[in-house]
Amino acid sequence: MGRKDKLIKEEISKDKSINKRELGYYSTPDYICNYIADRLFSINNEGKSVFDPCCGREEMLRPFINKNIKCYGIDVYRYKDTYDCNFQNIDFLKFYISNIAYNGKISPLEYDYYVLNPPYNCHEVKYIKDNKDRLKAKFKDVGIQNMYLMFISAVIDLAKEGALIGIITSDSFFTAKSYKKFRKKILDKCSIHEITMCPTNLFLNQGADVRTSIIILQKGTKYQGKVILNNRINNKRDFEAKLKKRELENNKYFIENILLKDDRDNLEFLIECPKEIKLLFNNKRIGDVYKCITGISTGNDKLYLSKECKSQYTVPFYKNPGKDKFYTEKKLFIDKNFLKISKKVANFIVRNKEYLFKEGVICSSMGVEFSACKLPRDSVFGVNCCILCDGEEEFFLLSYLNSTLVTYLVRGVLNRTNMITSGYIARVPLINFEKEEKERLIALGRLAYEKSKKKEDIKEILKEINNLINKACKLTNETIDFIEEFKENLVRRA
Incomplete structure (x- = not known):
C-alpha cells in the first residue's frame, strides 16, 4: 500500500x-x-x-x-x-x-x-x-x-x-x-x-x-x-x-x-448435498403431520420479561433453548397480563393464541447450533418454533430433531443463515420409520430427556439415535461421514 x-x-x-x-x-x-x-x-x-x-x-x-x-x-x-x-x-x-x-x-x-x-x-x-x-x-x-x-x-x-x-x-x-x-x-x-x-x-x-x-x-x-x-x-x-x-x-x-x-x-x-439426502425431500414434511407455530414477540423483552418468577411475572416463557437438547432450564417469565398488554401495545404481538399453554417441542431459533427441547404444559414461547404434540409423539420428535441428520437438513440445506423460524422446521422431511424403529426412538427420547434433566451424559443415547436414523434412511457410510463432519464443524461449515 x-x-x-x-x-x-x-x-x-x-x-x-x-x-x-x-x-x-x-x-x-x-x-x-x-x-x-x-x-x-x-x-x-x-x-x-x-x-x-x-x-x-x-x-x-x-x-x-x-x-x-x-x-x-x-x-x-x-x-x-x-x-x-x-x-x-x-x-x-x-x-x-x-x-x-x-x-x-x-x-x-x-x-x-x-x-x-x-x-x-x-x-x-x-x-x-x-x-x-x-x-x-x-x-x-x-x-x-x-x-x-x-x-x-x-x-x-x-x-x-x-x-x-x-x-x-x-x-x-x-x-x-x-x-x-x-x-x-x-x-x-x-x-x-x-x-x-x-x-x-x-x-x-x-x-x-x-x-x-x-x-x-x-x-x-x-x-x-x-x-x-x-x-x-x-x-x-x-x-x-x-x-x-x-x-x-x-x-x-x-x-x-x-x-x-x-x-x-x-x-x-x-x-x-448428497443425493440420498436430497431424495428425503420427496417425503412428508413435519408440517404435514404436526402443527408448527411461533409465539409471542414482546417488542421490548426488558420491559415484559423477568429472569425470576416474581410479582406479575409468573408465566414460564421459553425463548430459545440454544445448545440444550431434550430438556432446558433456559426460561424467563412473562407478565401474566400479556394478553391485555397485546391489545394496548402495537408491537407486542401474541400469535396463535388458541394454542397457548399446550405442551410440545420447542426448537432453537438463533445461532448456528440447532436443538429441540420439551415444552412443558402451561408455558408460552417466543418467536422460536414450537411443534404442538404430546405423549409419545413428543419424545419421538425430540429424538429425531436432535439427530445429526436433522442438524444437517436444517443448517446445511434449508437455512444456512442464523434465524430458524417455524416455516423452516415445518419443511424438514420426515422419515418412514418402521413401527419398531419409531418405538425405539420414543424410548430413547424419553431416556435422553430424563438424563438431561438430571444433567447426566447423553452421548451414547445420541449415538444410538443417529445409528437408528441413518440405518432407516439407508445412508451410505460416505454420507454418514459427511453429515457428521458437518455437525462437528458446524460454525465453519454452515
Whole structure:
C-alpha cells in the first residue's frame, strides 16, 4: 500500500461522516481477485472490457489491468487519488436507474466481463431507508433487503447476452426464504458456472463477520452446463493455498440437482448435498403431520420479561433453548397480563393464541447450533418454533430433531443463515420409520430427556439415535461421514 493510499485509509477511519457499515466496503484479497479473473478467462478469453460497479481500490480490476483489458469502474466514494481504470465517482444504483427507460426496458451495456464485491449491508442501512420508495419501484422483481442483492440484480439487468459475471458476496441468499425471487431471477436470466463457498472468517480481519461465496454467472440461460460446486473449507490458509494452486475439488452437478424445486420449497441452492439426502425431500414434511407455530414477540423483552418468577411475572416463557437438547432450564417469565398488554401495545404481538399453554417441542431459533427441547404444559414461547404434540409423539420428535441428520437438513440445506423460524422446521422431511424403529426412538427420547434433566451424559443415547436414523434412511457410510463432519464443524461449515 502506497503512502497516499495509507493516508486515505486513515482519513476514512477518522472521518465520522464516512460510516463503513453504510459504505459496506471490504477489500478483496488478491488471490480471490486472481482466481475469479482466471475463471472468467477460462470460459471466454477473448473479452475486451470489464466493469466493476463498486471498484473500491481496484482490487478486482487489477488482474484485468495487468492484461491490458479496458477497465471501467465506479464507486460512490473515491478511495484513491488516481485510478488505473476509467473511474467515475458516482452512485452505481443511481447509474443503474438512469439506464432504465420509462417503459422499464434496459439497454444492455457492452462490457464482456463484470466483477464485483458488492457492499454488504442489512435492510437497516441509511441509504435504503432514505430511498426506500424509489428503490422498491426499481427493484420490485427481487426486493430491497440489502445492498448486495440490488447490486447483483442491477448487473444482471445491465449485462449483455453472454457477458460473464464474477462475484464474491454474502451467501445468505442461497437459502433464506426472503430471497426466493432473487434466486429465481438468477435462474431465469443467467447460467451458473460455479459456486465456491469461502471460509467463514475470510473478512473477519476487516471487521466483517459474514459468510461469503465466489459465484460465476453468465448472462443468458443457453450457456448452462454442469455447475462447479465447492463446499466450505474450514481453514482460511488452506483455502488460499488451494485457490492459488487451483487445487479445489471442483465437483460438477447438473443444475436440477442443486435446487429444491418442490412446491413446498423455495428454490434453495444446495451446495454438495448428497443425493440420498436430497431424495428425503420427496417425503412428508413435519408440517404435514404436526402443527408448527411461533409465539409471542414482546417488542421490548426488558420491559415484559423477568429472569425470576416474581410479582406479575409468573408465566414460564421459553425463548430459545440454544445448545440444550431434550430438556432446558433456559426460561424467563412473562407478565401474566400479556394478553391485555397485546391489545394496548402495537408491537407486542401474541400469535396463535388458541394454542397457548399446550405442551410440545420447542426448537432453537438463533445461532448456528440447532436443538429441540420439551415444552412443558402451561408455558408460552417466543418467536422460536414450537411443534404442538404430546405423549409419545413428543419424545419421538425430540429424538429425531436432535439427530445429526436433522442438524444437517436444517443448517446445511434449508437455512444456512442464523434465524430458524417455524416455516423452516415445518419443511424438514420426515422419515418412514418402521413401527419398531419409531418405538425405539420414543424410548430413547424419553431416556435422553430424563438424563438431561438430571444433567447426566447423553452421548451414547445420541449415538444410538443417529445409528437408528441413518440405518432407516439407508445412508451410505460416505454420507454418514459427511453429515457428521458437518455437525462437528458446524460454525465453519454452515
